[in-house]
Amino acid sequence: MPTLISSSVVFSLLIASTTACAVAVVLVLAMRLFRRVHARRMRRLTDRVRPAILQTAVAEQDELDDSLAVFRSLRGRARRSAESMATRMLYDVTGETRTNLTHILIACGTVKRAVARTTSTVPVRRARAAEILGLIDFPDAVGHLIRLAQDENAEVRSVATRALGRTGRREAIAALLAALPSSSGVPAVIVGSALLEAAQHSAAAISGGFTDEDPAVRRTTAILASHVMSPGAIPSLITAVTADKEPLVRIAAARSLTRLQTRQAVPALYNAASSGHSAVSVAATAALASFPSAWTQEVLNDLRHHPDVDIRRAATATPIGG
Amino acid sequence: MDVAHDVLSTIFAVMAIPMLAYFIAINTSYLALIALASRHFAKHIRRSSFTGERSMAASPLTPGISVLMPAYNEETVIVASVRSVIDLRYPDHEVIVVNDGSTDATLQALIDTFGLVRDDREHPVRVPVRGRIRQVWVSAGGEFDLTVIDKENSGRSDSLNAGLRFAERDLVVMVDADSLIDPDALLKVSKPFADDPENTVATGGVVRAVNGCLVNRGRVVDVGMPKQLLAKIQVVEYLRAFLLGRTGWSQLNALVLISGAFGMFRRDILLEVGGLDADSIGEDFELVMRIHRLMRRSKRPYRVTFVAEPVSWTEVPSTMRVLARQRRRWHRGLWEVLWKYRGMTFNPRYGAVGMVALPFYWAFELIAPLLELVGLILVPLGLAFGLVDPGYGLLFLLVSYAYGFFVTLAALVVEEASFHRYDRWRDLGSCIWAALAENLGYRQLTAIWRLQGWWAALRGTKQEWGVMTRAGFLEEPVSAGAVSR
Structure with missing residues (x-):
């Protein structure tokens, strides 16, 4: 062993590995500290914007414009906090509350940014944009989502397909049916669930699936049939x-x-x-x-x-x- | 003395370079796995805003799951465990509890609590089962789908096979009765099946140590580090080896081990391979290997995926005796499975499993304790015979421990950046301390136990399962509004 590697090399290795350990410890502590500080700051911001969001979510039409003024003036982390809270709420609400929360996101500039990101070169950004556009009550969203449902990236197509179902709009049905064949790369569970969410418009449209050549289409149609037809x-x-x-x-x-x-x-x-x-x-x-x-x-x-x-x-x- | 000196001198000359290379290779491969896992986590975090879990949870198209839960003398925990599984957020799941000849009131507790009635229908015979099935019970109401199979004692694997006979859903998940399952566990672990239904054949979830966590009604409500050092070390060991190691293997599409405490499989594949091997000590490992062999031999595209999010919590041994027994059993299982599937090792027909994962398990999991102990014996001898300079030996030892410590710290960094479940400062301190302490006695002890397991297997000694002594969970006081520990 003494002739294997010289002491100075082993000593250098010791210094290097000890330094690596020290860096790792510092890194883990710094990450924890940053996360704590960030979480505390976000909590404070959320506490600040929550009353305004809740008030706006249930506001009558005539009060809406005044309520939205707060969100137009938000910048930086405060805006991100409002965006995050409104987006989370959108998963659980429908009707007027959904419309009002959409207005909050429009006031925050979220919708504009999401639309811009639908053409981003980064697939994850396009997928995030699709998720936002599927949540909001915004007629123009469907056009962007239909485009994203034919995206080159399979993940973006899946998110856009799910989002199209969530919009529940008639215009979405053709794109959803186009995603049914296994060649679309979108899992049948996602397409089927999306067609179910848009059931009021998809019932008549899916009946053709029984005679499709693709067994995946026929199978999903058979599952959906009892639910929507x-x-x-x-x-x-x-x-x-x-x-x-x-x-x-x-x-x-x-x-x-x-x-x-x-x-x-x-x-x-x-x-x-x-x-x-x-x-x-x-x-x-x-x-x-x-x-x-x-x-x-x-x-x-x-x-x-x-x-x-x-x-x-x-x-x-x-x-x-x- | 001269002869001994010469022999030792020759051993040192022959072994020094291979040992050094081995030491570098083992730690570097762990680092590589951690790097692969980190890449996956970064990808996973960026996608957390569009997982589609809510949609899955509400969709009637989501594939159904049969949850198989073997139970042996679990009267104290069985009702809470079953209730927590019934309450899991998932649109279509049935629970099948297999009472493996319990001698306590496990069965009666289930019958009384869930109002079970006898099901006298003929039993299906899809896979072989050794233990005689005495009676099947089913839930009478329509709110949940619970089946209890009462059978003679025949072990965990055979009980799971009995459960598999009665499983009706497309996916099957195997859980332990004493494990605590996160509410979204089924959604998370079944997601790869929904995303890629054609290719995904099995998924595994992360199992973490429940010791030190606060539990309320069968759910982990507050994650914390255990008080005993032995359990603390296992927490960081689980992080490094299970969470990061298996995620790394999954990224290489070479995951060969899915923990029995939470593994999900396609039912048709399980039936095709004939269920679990009731004779195997490492039945989870053996099952996944059999699936790999089947899929590769039949040239079907497939994936075995590891889901890195924490889904299941289990109590890790807090005493040396129980830990020793567990490690002996694990290593014995490892040896038996590696030996059984030796034909797959370095066989290009089996892709990354044969060319990367299995050689890794042979070299760095099976043989590691042997080499570690050889080193522990040789170095003092070398010092005694003047073959190793004490200063140099110490330096070398420090380098090896520092490198090992760094690998575990890297795992902690990844955990902190991804799931950061141990949120208190003192828990973080405990993790770092445990990572350091792991190298000072624990690793050496586990190496001895693992070798004992291997030796027992080579000698053909009968494996005794023994009893896992449980300290129990830290239950949250019923009236407590705030979490206090």
Whole structure:
């Protein structure tokens, strides 16, 4: 060992590693101190702007302009604090309060900045802009969000798609439908949830999804159908549960029929339950078991003798179901 | 004496350079993992304003989750644990508790509290289960979905397999009955599945030490450092190895270990691999390795992702005896799994798992305690035989400890910049002190225990699980408005 490296090198290593340790300790202490001071300052600022935000959020139309004057004059951290609080509140409010909070963000310049950031070269900034634009009650936002829903960055597309759903506007539906295929790179859960949020306009639009070539589109359509199209979705779901070539679509259709509880679906579900695909059969049997027993007694009796234990189990009433 | 001197001299000559290289490599690889994790955290923090969790929490399209919770003699905590899991913020989750032949009132407490009724339906047989299932109980009301499987005692893995048989949702999460789960844990850990449903097959959440934290109704309400030094050291050890190490591996798409205290899997994949290996000591590690092997062999694209946000809290051993037993078991599990999957090591067919992660685990996790102890024996001998200059030896020792200390401090810096859950100044002081103290006895002791575990495995000694002695949580007084500890 003594000949391995000279003492002076080891000593230098010791100095270097000790210095690195000291720097790390100082850094961690400095970060803690900065965070504490910053948090305290933000708390003070929030305490200062909170009454004004709450007052403005519930202000009548004629009082609004006076209330907003405070926000127009805010600068620096105070403005950021107001922005942050108003944005957080926007997730939980609707109607007039949402409109008033939007006005606060307009007065703070947040909306203008968000619109400008939709063309930023940094994807995270575009995504943040999309999030803000989806929260506010601002008609022009939809146009920007539609553009961002076709962004080159998948993350921006996802955030914009979610935001489009949140706007609940009719103009958003076409862009949301365009995001349904798996090739869009936007997860089906996000697109589906967005279409659900905009349910009042999406019901008619999604029905075409049952015949789409992309199984992901057909599956999401089958899931959404019971939520946004019922009972108009029943014929398409009945066809899907037996005829779709993709098992995941048939399972989704069976689950949707569970929610819709229609006697019309019993023969199709029985067919699906007798199909060779175990997961489809279980989903269809579970759907049948959830229906009133007067509709399904005969078919369930038959399924209780099925060779697959999972199907027999699904066909047997739970103790809760009686 | 001359012979001993010569032998030692030869050993020093042969081992000096490899040992030095090893020392540099192990600490540098930890630093590299921390650097990778830091990059991920920076990315994560920048995205915190648009995670979409609220949307997920409200959407009926969010994939359903079956929460599997094995329980053995947990009568004191089971009701609070189950209630806290039922109350988790998630749109569609069922809870399946597997009573693994408890000899106390675990089952009765569940039946009485949740009004369970017998479910006499035929049992599904999706994966093999050894312990006989005696009875299945289900919740009678519609407010929550709780199933309790009462079975003969057959161990944690077999109990999880029994739970897996009854799991109906697309995702399955395994949690320990004595762990405390954060309210948004399911949302956070399932997010990779929602974002990338085709490729994500498993995710793991961060498990942190609950010792020293204040708990109210099964929730951690105030995070603090434990009082005992042994637990303090484990807090920083968990930070460095679990939070940062696993995040780093996840970034390389080479995460091979997901903690059993909070791991989420796609149910179809779990069924395809046949559930957990009931014979394995390191069943969590073994399961993830089996998933890697399956996915790689079948050439399917996949991801095993680590979610760095704290989601689960568990009590770490506060006595030497229990800690020793835990570390022996961990190391034994490590050896058994590495040996079982030795064919994957340095095998390019298994990508980063085979070429990077497994060699790392062999070299820097399995062999590390052996080399550490060899060093601890050789250096004093070298001093005694005059082969090592005392000043030089001391200098070398200081360098190695300073470097190790720096790696842990780097982890503390990252924690401070990202989650900063230990918010008090005195907690920060405790963390720094623990990082220093870790090198002064703790590391050496754990090295001995780990070697004992390895040795026991090589000799084929039967593994005893023993009892984890729990000190219990610091419960917040019911009437207390303000947090006081």
